[in-house]
Amino acid sequence: MRIKTHFRVTAVAAAFALGLTACGGGGGTTDDPGGNPSGEPTGEPGGSYSADLTEPTFLAPASNCYESECSAVLKMVNDPLVSTDFETGELIFDGMAESIEPNDDQTVWTVTLKEGLMFHNGEPVDSDAFLRAWNYSQNPKNAQATAGFMARIEGAGKGPEMSGLKAVDDQTFEVTLSGPFSQFGQQMSYAPAFAPIAQECIDDIKACNESPIGTGPYQMDGKWMHDQGITVTKWADYQGELPANADTIEFKMFTAPTAAYRDYQNGGVDVLNVAPEIYLEAKGELADAILEEPTASLTYLGFPTKEAPYDNEQLRQAISLSIDRELIIEKVLNGLADASTDIVTPPIPGSRDDACEFCTYDPQRAKDLLEESGVDPSSFTLELYFNADSGHELWTEAAARQIQENLGIDYELKSTEWAQYLELLDGEEFTGPFRLGWSLDYPSPENYLRPIVGTGGDSNYTGYSNPEFDDLVVQGDEAATLEESFELYAQAGDIALEEMPIIPMWSGTTAIAASDSVGDVRYDVGDGEIAFGEITVSQ
Amino acid sequence: MGRYVARRLVQFIPVILGTLFLLHVLSVLTIQIVGDPVRALFGENAPPEAILEQLRANYNLDDDCLEQTGNPCVRLFVDRLAQYASGDFGINFRGRSVAELFVERFPVTVRLTVIALVFETVVGIFLGVMAGLRKDKLVDNFVRFSTVLLIAFPVFVFGTLAQLFIGLELGLPLRDSERAPEWLGQMLTVTYNPEFPWLSLMLPGLVLGAFSLAAIARLTRTSLIENLRSDYVRTARAKGLTSSRTVGVHTLRNSLIPVVTYIGIDIGLLLGGALVTEGIFNIPGVGQLVFLAIQANDTPVILGVVTILTVVFLVANLLVDILYAALDPRIRYE
Numbered sequence: 001m002r003i004k005t006h007f008r009v010t011a012v013a014a015a016f017a018l019g020l021t022a023c024g025g026g027g028g029t030t031d032d033p034g035g036n037p038s039g040e041p042t043g044e045p046g047g048s049y050s051a052d053l054t055e056p057t058f059l060a061p062a063s064n065c066y067e068s069e070c071s072a073v074l075k076m077v078n079d080p081l082v083s084t085d086f087e088t089g090e091l092i093f094d095g096m097a098e099s100i101e102p103n104d105d106q107t108v109w110t111v112t113l114k115e116g117l118m119f120h121n122g123e124p125v126d127s128d129a130f131l132r133a134w135n136y137s138q139n140p141k142n143a144q145a146t147a148g149f150m151a152r153i154e155g156a157g158k159g160p161e162m163s164g165l166k167a168v169d170d171q172t173f174e175v176t177l178s179g180p181f182s183q184f185g186q187q188m189s190y191a192p193a194f195a196p197i198a199q200e201c202i203d204d205i206k207a208c209n210e211s212p213i214g215t216g217p218y219q220m221d222g223k224w225m226h227d228q229g230i231t232v233t234k235w236a237d238y239q240g241e242l243p244a245n246a247d248t249i250e251f252k253m254f255t256a257p258t259a260a261y262r263d264y265q266n267g268g269v270d271v272l273n274v275a276p277e278i279y280l281e282a283k284g285e286l287a288d289a290i291l292e293e294p295t296a297s298l299t300y301l302g303f304p305t306k307e308a309p310y311d312n313e314q315l316r317q318a319i320s321l322s323i324d325r326e327l328i329i330e331k332v333l334n335g336l337a338d339a340s341t342d343i344v345t346p347p348i349p350g351s352r353d354d355a356c357e358f359c360t361y362d363p364q365r366a367k368d369l370l371e372e373s374g375v376d377p378s379s380f381t382l383e384l385y386f387n388a389d390s391g392h393e394l395w396t397e398a399a400a401r402q403i404q405e406n407l408g409i410d411y412e413l414k415s416t417e418w419a420q421y422l423e424l425l426d427g428e429e430f431t432g433p434f435r436l437g438w439s440l441d442y443p444s445p446e447n448y449l450r451p452i453v454g455t456g457g458d459s460n461y462t463g464y465s466n467p468e469f470d471d472l473v474v475q476g477d478e479a480a481t482l483e484e485s486f487e488l489y490a491q492a493g494d495i496a497l498e499e500m501p502i503i504p505m506w507s508g509t510t511a512i513a514a515s516d517s518v519g520d521v522r523y524d525v526g527d528g529e530i531a532f533g534e535i536t537v538s539q
Numbered sequence: 540m541g542r543y544v545a546r547r548l549v550q551f552i553p554v555i556l557g558t559l560f561l562l563h564v565l566s567v568l569t570i571q572i573v574g575d576p577v578r579a580l581f582g583e584n585a586p587p588e589a590i591l592e593q594l595r596a597n598y599n600l601d602d603d604c605l606e607q608t609g610n611p612c613v614r615l616f617v618d619r620l621a622q623y624a625s626g627d628f629g630i631n632f633r634g635r636s637v638a639e640l641f642v643e644r645f646p647v648t649v650r651l652t653v654i655a656l657v658f659e660t661v662v663g664i665f666l667g668v669m670a671g672l673r674k675d676k677l678v679d680n681f682v683r684f685s686t687v688l689l690i691a692f693p694v695f696v697f698g699t700l701a702q703l704f705i706g707l708e709l710g711l712p713l714r715d716s717e718r719a720p721e722w723l724g725q726m727l728t729v730t731y732n733p734e735f736p737w738l739s740l741m742l743p744g745l746v747l748g749a750f751s752l753a754a755i756a757r758l759t760r761t762s763l764i765e766n767l768r769s770d771y772v773r774t775a776r777a778k779g780l781t782s783s784r785t786v787g788v789h790t791l792r793n794s795l796i797p798v799v800t801y802i803g804i805d806i807g808l809l810l811g812g813a814l815v816t817e818g819i820f821n822i823p824g825v826g827q828l829v830f831l832a833i834q835a836n837d838t839p840v841i842l843g844v845v846t847i848l849t850v851v852f853l854v855a856n857l858l859v860d861i862l863y864a865a866l867d868p869r870i871r872y873e
Contacts, residue, residue: 055831057633066581140589143597148586157587206634226635226643227823227831228733255830258699259730259821265707266729267715419574419836426578426585436583451584458584 047537048248049518051271051530052260055227055253057145060208062195063137066145071192072529073251076232077214079240080191081111084443086525089349089482091185094241096125096196096215098171100188106180106478111188113171119198120219120235127167129196135161136202137193146193148458149441154178180478182485186442189526217244217533227253245520245536270518271530274511276391279334282513290511293523294338296347297439297508298448301384301399304430305501306463309380314373316500319382319433320358321366322406323399325506332395336511340504343448343493347507347525350445350486356497359504363406370407377408383432385424388415392435399505425461433503436461443526445489449473453496464501540864543872547857551850558849559623559842563616566838571608576600576836580632598632598839619842628843632835637843640828648824650737651817652809654744659752660802666752667759667798668791674764682760686753698746698819702729706742730821743820747813751805755798762794793867803859807852 056070062078065071080095091100098112117125136142138150139160150156154164154176164176177184188194196215201208211220217240218232230251234244252268254260257275261282264272274282274290283290303310310316325339338346342355370377384400386392393415400411414432416424424430438459440447450473451457455465469492476488496502512530514521517538524531570576577594578585585591595601604612622629628637670682689697710727713719725738732739766772767790775785812826825844832840863870 140587140593143590143593145581145586145590147590148584151587157589209634225733226640227827254730254821255827256818256821259819262702262707263730263821266711268730268732417573419576419579420572422578422583422585423574425583438583461583 044536044539045245045247047246047539048250049246049270049515049535049537050250050252050268051532052264052269052273053230053251053253056230058209059224060201060212061133061136061144061197061205062192062212063133063144063146063149063197065192068528071527072532073230073232074192074195074212074214074216075527075529076216076218076244076249076532077212077220078191078195078216079117079214079242081188081194082185084186084189084349084526086347086349086443089186089443089486091189095191096240100185102182102184106182106184107177109175109177109184110168111173111175115171116239117215118237118239119196119200119213119215121198121200121213123198123200123213124170125196125215126170127173128170129198130173130194131165131167132199132202133195133197134165136197138162146190149187149190149193152177152179152181152184152187182477182479182482183442183444183446186444186447188442190442216240217242218249221248227255229253243531243533245534249532249535264513264515267515270515271521271532271535272513273530274513276334276336279336279511282511283334286513290513291521291523292336292509292511294345294347294525295439295508295510295523295528296345296443296525297437297528298340298343298345299337299435299437299505299508300340300343300452301433301503301505302430302436302462303433303501303503304428304463307431309375310433312373312375313499314369315375316503317358318366318369318373318407319403320500320503321360321362321369322403323503323505324361324402325359326361328395328398328402329506332398333506336509337506338509339506343452343496343502343504344445344489345448345507348440348443348445348448349482350489352490352493355490355493356504358497358500366406378410380409382409382411383414383430384411385414385416385421385430385432385434387418387421387435390418396435428461428463430461434461436502439528440526445486445493446473446476449489449492449496453501462501464496464499466495466499469495540861540872544857544861547860551853554853555846555849556620559620559846560616562842562845563619564611566842567605567610567612567615568608569836570600570605570838571610573836575605576632576838579836597634598630600838623843623846628846629839631832631840632837637840640840641825641844641847644823644825644828647731647736647740647822648810648812648826651740651744651747651813651822651824652806654737654740655748655751655809655813656802656806658745659748659755659805663752663755664759664795664798666756668763668786670756671760671763671767672786679760682756686756689749689753694746694750694813695815695819697749698743698816701742701746702819728820731823740822743816743822746819747809747816751801754801758797758801759794762797763790766790766794795866796863799859799862799866803856803862806855807848810851810855811848 053072054069056073057067058064059070059073062074065074082095082097082100083092085092093099096113096117098114101110113125119125134150137144137147138156140147140157153162155162165173167173198213201213210223217235217238219235221231221233224230231248233248238244257277260269260272261278263269303316305311329335329337329339340356340359341353342351344351382400382403384396386396397413400413403409404411438448438452451459453460453464453469454473455470472488472492476485476492479485479488510523512521512523518535519538520534520536522531522534577591577598577600602612602615604610630636631640666682670679673679705727706729710724710729713727714724722738725732725735726741728739728742772785772790775789812824812829814826814830817824817826829841829844864872
């Protein structure tokens with residue numbers, strides 16, 4: 001998943017801070033639930049505004065960008081290859097691709113590019129530019145953060161060139177996957193991982209990182225001022241379709257959320273991500289001027305499903321039923337979350353609002369299930385794990401107390417540093433439920449189900465493995481239409497929600513403040529950031 | 540004098556080596572106990588192992604000793620010394636040179652330090668002298684009361700209050716107003732503004748200097764009162780010297796020795812970056828660099844910057860020791 005690094009509460013930790021990802025919001029003039037990129041701005045183009053941003057990791061090569069801050073900047077500077085509609089899950093060809101066509105068994109994908117595309121420096125955007133970038137990205141020598149996205153392509157990760165990537169002509173190239181995968185088009189809508197690269201950029205990557213050469217509606221105005229700011233300005237020769245309303249956007253970086261909010265009060269920042277630290281103060285002062293929108297991030301508790309007593313399915317269900325999610329959201333998270341009804345979060349196409357039978361609060365049923373399970377609640381202590389200093393202390397304790405109250409199981413909270421947490425995760429050494437989060441790489445239910453609960457999934461630390469579940473996901477991958485694949489993914493989801501290797505807790509909500517001088521502020525669920533290009537400035 | 544300085548310079552070497560080794564051991568232990576910082580750059584789903592291995596090699600974190608808890612990794616330490624000796628302070632986790640990072644930020648911190656130092660020394664000594672000369676009078680009571688107040692307030696409270704009331708409530712109308720001069724509005728700022736590299740550091744500088752100001756005022760006062768009672772002051776008075784000469788030349792100069800000692804330590808501390816103040820006013824200084832590096836477990840930055848700061852601290856204290864001789868004729872260095 002993409003890491004969110006807001007205000008640097010240790011790399012990833014911030015991502016899931018209080019489940020609200022400390023990050024952008026949206027709304028503005030539309031009531032769009034977010035994510036629909038077709039929301040037309042109403043204001044006039046022109047003008048300039050500033051927004052807060054956390055220092056990105058890398059800007060070039062784009063394939064080294066795997067967190068929300070660099071992708072927010074790169075979204076301005078780069079055109080995507082293709083986008084995904086969050087309502088239907090279908091591809092939208094508003095980027096560089098004219099068409100993307102799979103063969104019958106979804107293994108060979110042909111990408112045709114639009115005519116006459118250019119980089120900011122005048123180099124053509126052709127098949128070679130993509131081959132150059134993708135081959136660079138997959139090569140382990142280059143240690144690119146998004147190299148994993150290339151893993152499905154034949155021959156990836158073995159040398160300087162992948163055997164599965166071939167140019168047909170200047171405008172067309174062919175991608176051969178090592179197995180059928182119907183969601184490959186959707187996967188390519190994570191723009192940074194699949195961006196082309198200019199020859200000038202690959203020749204001097206260090207210089208390019210300071211001032212990326214892109215293909216998008218904006219180009220860098222001066223160099224990247226590390227930990228201070230990044231300014232982008234409209235590219236006069238832009239031929240693409242992405243919205244670019246303001247002439248200039250200045251991104252400012254702040255060490256502490258409070259400093260960012262003070263600068264917002266001072267008029268120095270027009271668009272501000274309202275971090276949890278300042279939410280109550282900002283809410284008190286700005287009230288309804290704060291826009292709150294759902295994000296696609298999921299917070300959940302995982303079980304070590306091979307450890308007794310957590311290998312007992314009914315115990316897992318009972319624990320889930322004994323947690324009052326709504327109460328925790330209201331009292332601890334300031335209302336900034338939505339209780340889970342599915343593993344797939346609401347903004348993602350194919351998500352369901354009634355899928356999770358055991359996600360409701362029902363203490364009586366929880367007690368009955370505990371009794372049926374035959375587990376003696378006094379025979380063990382529930383050890384609840386979370387990573388320290390990332391805002392999880394309060395809600396994990398609240399959840400543990402509810403479990404204690406409703407089921408009579410004593411608890412112990414265990415917190416570790418993030419690096420140590422990851423080691424425990426990778427080694428599957430947890431001896432009790434553990435907190436984790438997930439957000440999308442690409443908008444597909446598959447991107448939640450397979451990594452979290454699939455056998456050997458990238459983020460499956462529960463030890464859970466169910467061949468029936470895996471089989472349904474594979475069938476979904478191979479389905480001919482999106483509708484069929486969503487149906488199959490839903491069946492797979494039902495199995496996981498019944499056996500509960502993880503308890504879905506809630507999906508995040510983000511808060512954003514916008515000054516009077518800007519309009520059309522909207523949160524883009526896919527990017528996990530505000531849609532900066534759409535913002536208009538009143539002049 | 541020359542020999543004294545040379546001897547002190549030689550003494551720097553074991554101090555720097557000791558500091559480096561201590562830091563090295565701490566950073567190695569952190570990695571051994573807390574876990575692999577390269578893995579922590581990523582989220583829940585690990586990237587392919589080949590990528591992690593390559594990154595570990597890039598950052599010199601691929602030594603096996605980093606997996607054996609308690610192993611001080613002496614070989615890594617020797618490598619690092621050789622690297623530092625050649626002027627290479629390594630790269631951070633984002634591939635940027637540590638020396639470059641430091642050079643980018645040091646001027647900001649120096650500016651902030653200068654403002655704070657000038658403020659605390661001038662105002663602090665002035666208040667101290669006023670209070671010392673009028674012991675137990677109104678001025679003295681005022682200085683004593685206000686300095687206790689300044690010392691009692693933690694800097695984050697003081698800084699936040701200054702930012703809210705001076706920067707925002709007072710400064711914002713000034714900045715918006717057509718009539719008020721621009722420099723005034725920028726001086727009462729909320730956050731650092733690179734377009735006004737000195738003016739927008741004024742308020743943070745004053746906040747930063749406030750604590751030391753109180754300390755300097757009190758040190759000056761006490762020291763002055765004590766020296767005013769000494770025999771040579773009585774002799775000077777008896778000789779019929781004017782009171783300004785008695786105080787200015789014969790008393791104040793040697794009363795400043797504890798003050799200069801304090802300032803010397805303070806320079807070292809201030810140049811090391813004022814973490815809290817820089818955080819409140821969003822100043823991209825050395826403190827912020829170290830703070831961010833600690834949060835990210837970015838060992839190369841922490842080690843490189845702290846090494847440079849150790850040297851800065853040592854030099855500042857050497858200068859102070861040399862200053863003693865200039866202030867008090869009884870002190871000589873041979």
